[in-house]
Amino acid sequence: MSCWDTVADYALRSVGIGERLLPRSDFTLCQQVTLIGSGMIWNIYFGTIALLSGFFLATALAMAKAAHSPLLRKPAEWFIFVFRGSPLFIQFFFAYFLFLSLKNVFPVFSPLTSAWAGALVVLFFNTSAYSAEIFYGAMQSIPKGDIEAADAYGMSGWPRFRRIIWPTMLRLAWPAYTNEAIFLFHATALVFFSGFPATQQMGDALYYANYFADKTFNPFIPYPILACYFILLTLTVIKLFGIVNQRLNRHLPQLQRGRIRLRPMLVR
Amino acid sequence: MFSYCSDPETLSGLTWLSCYLTTGKHTSLYLSFGTVLLLLAITAPIALVFGFGGASAARSRFVPLSWLGKAYIGIVRGVPDIAFFLFFVIALDQAFEYLRHTIKCPDWDQPIRQGNDFVVCAAAKLPLGDAPQWVHETYGFFLAVLTFSIIFGAFAANVLYGAMQAVPRAQVETAEAYGMTHRQAFWRIMVPQMWVYALPGLSNLWMVLIKATPLLFLLGVEDIVYWARELGGTKTPKFTDYPHGDWRMWYFGALLVFYLLFTKVSEVVLGRIMRRLTHGQATMGGEAQRKAAA
Numbered sequence: 132m133s134c135w136d137t138v139a140d141y142a143l144r145s146v147g148i149g150e151r152l153l154p155r156s157d158f159t160l161c162q163q164v165t166l167i168g169s170g171m172i173w174n175i176y177f178g179t180i181a182l183l184s185g186f187f188l189a190t191a192l193a194m195a196k197a198a199h200s201p202l203l204r205k206p207a208e209w210f211i212f213v214f215r216g217s218p219l220f221i222q223f224f225f226a227y228f229l230f231l232s233l234k235n236v237f238p239v240f241s242p243l244t245s246a247w248a249g250a251l252v253v254l255f256f257n258t259s260a261y262s263a264e265i266f267y268g269a270m271q272s273i274p275k276g277d278i279e280a281a282d283a284y285g286m287s288g289w290p291r292f293r294r295i296i297w298p299t300m301l302r303l304a305w306p307a308y309t310n311e312a313i314f315l316f317h318a319t320a321l322v323f324f325s326g327f328p329a330t331q332q333m334g335d336a337l338y339y340a341n342y343f344a345d346k347t348f349n350p351f352i353p354y355p356i357l358a359c360y361f362i363l364l365t366l367t368v369i370k371l372f373g374i375v376n377q378r379l380n381r382h383l384p385q386l387q388r389g390r391i392r393l394r395p396m397l398v399r
Numbered sequence: 400m401f402s403y404c405s406d407p408e409t410l411s412g413l414t415w416l417s418c419y420l421t422t423g424k425h426t427s428l429y430l431s432f433g434t435v436l437l438l439l440a441i442t443a444p445i446a447l448v449f450g451f452g453g454a455s456a457a458r459s460r461f462v463p464l465s466w467l468g469k470a471y472i473g474i475v476r477g478v479p480d481i482a483f484f485l486f487f488v489i490a491l492d493q494a495f496e497y498l499r500h501t502i503k504c505p506d507w508d509q510p511i512r513q514g515n516d517f518v519v520c521a522a523a524k525l526p527l528g529d530a531p532q533w534v535h536e537t538y539g540f541f542l543a544v545l546t547f548s549i550i551f552g553a554f555a556a557n558v559l560y561g562a563m564q565a566v567p568r569a570q571v572e573t574a575e576a577y578g579m580t581h582r583q584a585f586w587r588i589m590v591p592q593m594w595v596y597a598l599p600g601l602s603n604l605w606m607v608l609i610k611a612t613p614l615l616f617l618l619g620v621e622d623i624v625y626w627a628r629e630l631g632g633t634k635t636p637k638f639t640d641y642p643h644g645d646w647r648m649w650y651f652g653a654l655l656v657f658y659l660l661f662t663k664v665s666e667v668v669l670g671r672i673m674r675r676l677t678h679g680q681a682t683m684g685g686e687a688q689r690k691a692a693a
């Protein structure tokens with residue numbers, strides 16, 4: 132069986148298209164590269180959707196945390212504390228069993244017991260909390276003069292937020308937010324190890340890497356393959372976020388433009 | 400545990416709960432909290448040592464050593480840490496067995512990797528096939544500690560490397576002007592001053608380490624996650640005196656609260672340490688303290 136056949140059989144295996152049975156013996160390098168790459172579909176799916184949707188909730192949470200009214204501020208503070216103060220791993224477990232119990236009472240919740248929806252919800256809340264803290268910090272460090280200038284022009288409320296506060300907040304938060312995005316993608320590797328079942332062995336990249344390591348008892352091939360895929364993904368994220376960063380900073384003189392520094396500090 | 404627990408079927412309400420929560424298996428759950436704390440207590444200092452070694456190596460003027468240090472710092476970038484956890488546990492285990500194999504069985508002529516098997520001679524097995532259960536558990540825990548230390552050592556190396564760079568250059572230059580050697584300037588000037596710059600990063604790292612402890616479960620250690628899954632699952636009257644439905648949600652809820660409390664307490668304590676260390680320092684924080692007092 133040539134490598135092209137393997138690619139045709141397994142390239143979309145993680146979403147259930149192609150050969151049903153996973154390889155069981157005589158593992159080739161081609162099989163490992165293809166299947167682990169196929170698993171990356173899930174990592175990209177979880178990361179992208181959670182990031183895009185989490186962005187809006189994070190902005191709202193950051194606004195709420197900066198609000199004067201305790202009715203808005205307290206819930207936002209608690210939400211951020213709960214999701215940032217506990218391990219993502221435990222959050223996955225708790226959410227999975229919570230959804231299982233809910234499913235028994237209200238059948239509406241049954242999609243949430245499968246990974247594609249349930250884990251996505253957890254990741255969405257989690258990244259919202261982390262990003263909200265970043266946005267809140269950026270909002271606190273908006274130069275006072277910017278707001279005063281907006282006031283002097285007679286801006287207030289929504290126009291002031293949309294044209295002054297929000298763009299400046301994003302510009303200041305962007306390097307930290309890039310890190311958050313990278314580590315969110317890394318966190319997606321936890322999904323299939325934390326309660327959520329991989330139905331019909333449709334799992335993410337780490338699931339397949341672990342499968343091969345267990346079967347061949349040789350960790351030195353699947354995990355480096357996985358590492359290569361994730362480094363590629365990380366570089367892509369840095370590239371995309373760098374483009375946005377340039378656009379956010381385009382009005383500043385060349386030397387003042389913030390450069391994104393990767394800080395590997397945000398494991399959950 | 401309590402005298403009235405002898406016949407659980409007659410109990411109800413709080414007395415039932417008090418008996419239920421003190422069964423032998425629950426004691427194992429409570430002891431596994433000790434496992435987590437033990438892991439933290441052992442890993443944190445070792446990781447700090449690894450980190451210090453990595454950071455000093457990265458600053459070395461001997462180029463291959465500096466590459467080695469930078470590679471160590473760099474490994475955790477770009478790749479999920481959980482992949483490293485799963486990788487190191489098998490890789491370390493095989494490395495130890497391979498080492499023992501080459502020492503203990505020099506006249507073994509078969510290849511070690513036979514197809515999908517990793518075969519070493521019986522004397523090189525770790526732990527030995529006839530070892531008691533506790534040796535297996537301790538060995539598993541030891542591997543987990545080593546894995547955690549290597550990964551968090553890389554994080555710590557990154558923080559300490561940054562802290563060493565943050566010590567004002569003039570300090571080291573002054574030391575050199577006084578005729579100190581490179582080594583003396585490093586140990587007497589750089590190292591004592593770098594900690595205040597390293598502390599914010601290290602306290603962040605401590606929080607990250609706390610939140611990484613449930614990953615012990617993936618390394619095959621019987622930790623709190625393992626016991627929460629075991630004890631929470633549905634129990635039928637056939638196998639236990641305390642039958643109940645699926646309570647795993649409540650068990651994991653309790654774990655969630657435990658971690659929230661743990662991180663909160665750590666945050667408060669680390670905040671106090673930071674306040675004490677910045678006192679009188681020529682940094683923004685120290686300046687703010689001075690102004691607040693005046």
